[in-house]
Amino acid sequence: KSGALLIQSFGEEEHIDIVFTRVAPQLNLSEGHRTQKWCKQGNTEYILTATTSGSRNADSDSIWANVEIRGKKGSTHTGILHSSSDNFRKGAVETFTFKGMKDVSTIECIVVKARGSDGWLFSSIVVRKNEEDTRDRTFYNDRRMWSKLGYPDVEICL
Secondary structure: OEEEEEEEEOOEEEEEEEEOOOOEEEEEOHHHOOEEEEEOOOOEEEEEEEEEOOOOOOOOOOOOOEEEEEEOOEEEEOOOOOOOOOOOOOOOEEEEEEEEEOOOOOEEEEEEEOOOOOEEOEEEEEEEEOOOOOOOEEEEOOOOOOEEOOOOOEEEEO
């Protein structure tokens, strides 16, 4: 599938064609560069299953969250957690798959980063490396930390 990205700069619209793939973007528009580079981080697939808390106001309409996965061999960053127009409803369990990611070896921590205008309270995020891996790593938000722009990133380690 292909699509287009519309970027507004200095009051003028610039149209840049891109190809949607499951790899991490690196966008460079500084110093007059008008390029979009898509980089594959590795060959690992991460499957994240997020459970939104059932608490009042825990759901979100505009969270734009991503997850940094940290392990014994470094870290890798997912794209935005998004699978439908109705993500992060109260009590919902949602699965997000990210392919072409760096292998961090044994998963030790996650860091949830929010960029949207709303807050999100999740109760847990399960991370699985590759579909055939049976060693789920479950990160419980026991301290009930909100993921919200302007708040500290939510870091949970096992």
